[in-house]
Amino acid sequence: MTRNLQTIYDGFAKTYDENRGLFDLSSVLSDFHQSLAKSGGELLDLGCGAGEPVARFFIDHHWQVTGVDFSAEMLKLAQHYVPQMKSLHADIREVLFDAETFDAVSASYSLFHLPYEDHAKLFENIYSWLKPDGKALFTYATDDYTGQKEFSGYKEFMGQSLFYSHQTPEQLFSQLESIGFDVESANKHSIGGETFLWVTVHKK
Ligand SMILES: C[S@@+](CC[C@H](N)C(=O)[O-])C[C@H]1O[C@@H](n2cnc3c(N)ncnc32)[C@H](O)[C@@H]1O
Numbered sequence: 001m002t003r004n005l006q007t008i009y010d011g012f013a014k015t016y017d018e019n020r021g022l023f024d025l026s027s028v029l030s031d032f033h034q035s036l037a038k039s040g041g042e043l044l045d046l047g048c049g050a051g052e053p054v055a056r057f058f059i060d061h062h063w064q065v066t067g068v069d070f071s072a073e074m075l076k077l078a079q080h081y082v083p084q085m086k087s088l089h090a091d092i093r094e095v096l097f098d099a100e101t102f103d104a105v106s107a108s109y110s111l112f113h114l115p116y117e118d119h120a121k122l123f124e125n126i127y128s129w130l131k132p133d134g135k136a137l138f139t140y141a142t143d144d145y146t147g148q149k150e151f152s153g154y155k156e157f158m159g160q161s162l163f164y165s166h167q168t169p170e171q172l173f174s175q176l177e178s179i180g181f182d183v184e185s186a187n188k189h190s191i192g193g194e195t196f197l198w199v200t201v202h203k204k
Helices: 002-011 013-022 026-035 054-061 071-079 116-129 169-179
Strands: 042-046 064-069 085-088 102-108 129-140 151-157 158-166 181-191 194-203
Touching: 002 013, 002 071, 002 151, 013 071, 013 181, 026 054, 026 129, 026 181, 026 194, 042 054, 042 116, 054 064, 054 169, 071 085, 102 116, 116 129, 129 181, 169 181, 169 194
Parallel strands: 042 064, 042 102, 064 085, 102 129
Antiparallel strands: 129 194, 151 158, 181 194
């Protein structure tokens, strides 16, 4: 299932790239950036894709960015657009970093491609990789996108059938809090005609 997703992203990197301007994250990224305690630092971007807009935004704001993606073709685009980003070709569920390496972590439009059974381990890792007072921002799918309270299945995106998975926001918040995160904000945004929940969590 996930191998298939990797192949799909490799195959439609160009299409994705041509359509990327449809998703204007400037206000989401600006709000997250302003909420961070530091004005510069180390960001980990999980499922970084072509490096825009997330890595681009943070690099322009004097951050060091490490991007992880399992699509070699998306990473090639990232190397072109955001050569300053350090990129790792890996599955975000398998990558490992030392504890307290990053000031911030982002997962923009990527986490929802993992089966929700895999979310807890990734959230635990993110908690460990963040420095104290660090924050993470991620996109979470809800019934606004899938039409169901809980979902694991396929949806059409840019002419491709992609796997998506989510639980309810209440289950998500409880999972995050049990790991130790404060859920700082969770706001629905409609961007490019798609509504998702954008969640910011804080490691106290
Ligand atoms: C919808 S794109 C989002 C790209 C970028 N974050 C953005 O906001 O434009 C999803 C990205 O997540 C990557 N991805 C999905 N599941 C992944 C996984 N398990 N490990 C690594 N990358 C993954 C895909 O290859 C793709 O580049």
